[in-house]
Amino acid sequence: MTTADRVSTFSQTLLWFGAAVSIAEILTGALLAPLGLERGMGAILLGHVIGAALLLPAGLIGARSGLSAARSVRISFGRYGSYAFSVLNLMQLLGWTAIMIVSGAKAMDGITGELWGFRDEVLGCAVIGLLIALWVLMGIRNLARVNVVVVTMLFVLSLVLGFTVFGRPPLGAPAGEPMSFGAAVELNVAMSLSWLPLISDYTRRLRRPFSGTAGSVLGYFAGSVLMFAIGLGAALYAGTSDIAQILLSAGLGLVALLIVLFSTVTTTFLDVYSAGVSAANLSESLNEKVIAVFVCVLGTVLATSVPMTQYENFLFFIGSVFAPLFAILFTDYWLFGRREIDPGCALDLRNAVLWAAGFALYRLLLPYSSPVGITLPVMLLIGALSFAVGLVGRRRCRPRA
Numbered sequence: 001m002t003t004a005d006r007v008s009t010f011s012q013t014l015l016w017f018g019a020a021v022s023i024a025e026i027l028t029g030a031l032l033a034p035l036g037l038e039r040g041m042g043a044i045l046l047g048h049v050i051g052a053a054l055l056l057p058a059g060l061i062g063a064r065s066g067l068s069a070a071r072s073v074r075i076s077f078g079r080y081g082s083y084a085f086s087v088l089n090l091m092q093l094l095g096w097t098a099i100m101i102v103s104g105a106k107a108m109d110g111i112t113g114e115l116w117g118f119r120d121e122v123l124g125c126a127v128i129g130l131l132i133a134l135w136v137l138m139g140i141r142n143l144a145r146v147n148v149v150v151v152t153m154l155f156v157l158s159l160v161l162g163f164t165v166f167g168r169p170p171l172g173a174p175a176g177e178p179m180s181f182g183a184a185v186e187l188n189v190a191m192s193l194s195w196l197p198l199i200s201d202y203t204r205r206l207r208r209p210f211s212g213t214a215g216s217v218l219g220y221f222a223g224s225v226l227m228f229a230i231g232l233g234a235a236l237y238a239g240t241s242d243i244a245q246i247l248l249s250a251g252l253g254l255v256a257l258l259i260v261l262f263s264t265v266t267t268t269f270l271d272v273y274s275a276g277v278s279a280a281n282l283s284e285s286l287n288e289k290v291i292a293v294f295v296c297v298l299g300t301v302l303a304t305s306v307p308m309t310q311y312e313n314f315l316f317f318i319g320s321v322f323a324p325l326f327a328i329l330f331t332d333y334w335l336f337g338r339r340e341i342d343p344g345c346a347l348d349l350r351n352a353v354l355w356a357a358g359f360a361l362y363r364l365l366l367p368y369s370s371p372v373g374i375t376l377p378v379m380l381l382i383g384a385l386s387f388a389v390g391l392v393g394r395r396r397c398r399p400r401a
Helices: 009-020 023-030 033-065 074-116 121-166 181-193 196-203 209-238 243-249 254-282 288-305 308-335 349-365 375-392
Strands: 345-348 397-399
Touching: 009 121, 009 196, 009 209, 009 254, 023 033, 023 074, 023 181, 023 209, 023 243, 023 254, 023 308, 033 181, 033 196, 033 209, 033 308, 033 375, 074 121, 074 196, 074 243, 074 254, 074 288, 074 308, 074 345, 074 349, 121 209, 121 243, 121 254, 121 288, 181 209, 181 308, 181 375, 196 209, 196 254, 196 308, 209 243, 243 254, 254 288, 308 349, 308 375, 345 349, 349 375
Parallel strands: none
Antiparallel strands: 345 397
16 A cells, blocks of 8 residues: 555544434434433443443554454454455444434435425435445545545534524423443443444544544544434434434535535435445455445335334444453454454464354343443443463464465
8 A cells, every 4th residue: 555545633623523423323322311421421421431442452463464353353263264354344334324324315305305395215225325325436535635625524414403403491201111331331332332343444544543533433433423322312302313303403405405415414424435345355356346335225225114113232233242342352453462463363262262252242231330330341241251261372263274
């Protein structure tokens, strides 16, 4: 990769702030309303601190090695292990693409219905999908220029939205199922965790590895905390998490439509682009942009039938897959100093078994709660097991055929 192909800390920070400004983050923040404002904000801050602490070492692996997230998994799991990771990542990215498009289209439908009496959710999905595809075709370098304008606009309008939400008298926590503080923290961590398999796809192109990665994490942290807080405040102060109604009540009119449209595009772009990168790990003959556009089209089609009632379970599934995986990768890369891919390793059997144990442990602990959620305890335990096994035994790697 030439110097001209690398990106600046500033553009990367804007990219990740734009990724965080999304309807999905607002909707997730609204789920915390049963805790009330004080405890809800506490869960948001604690969950995002944990999430940032996980995103930073993941991003640094890509920034220092130049490897995509999918290829870096070969360090710990071998070639076939990275293939399995790529397939799972493609599944979650396709799911995110559909969820983001349909949530954006529903909000747009509400706004156009109120403004002009026109509703067509399928058309909204198509418009969002088309813009995401255009974002992909522009490429990372050209996108940096566009992002300066778009993300600055989103930042200003997000502040206006925040003041609108919190400027009302509180209505109190809405009726609904109770939620523990630990479960609320876990929802915040799970949202950050969903970006773990993506962040290296972008930090690998940085000019300055540490400052660029730190800027990426801080950009996401600031944007995501703001969105979660707006979602929580909307449920408590406005009595609704319907982003269209909140925007319209702020008197934003046509601007509300632009907020929904561009916030959905800037976030979902990262999902479809990384889908292309993950696919390229399966075969170098696959073109990243072509696959990204294909995932965008498929996600747009799926968006018309996505059951949003399963959104919370989707987040927890992501956590159960990627929390133990990155605990093992962090241990190998940062503690044992394994920085190179072993070309002769097809599958690391020991780490595959550890991952399976971590996946099962996460699922078993889901009904329970701790003040810091379950992602962090599971990652610490699997990381400790990986470290202990690594000290007493050699890697058990199935050689390539």
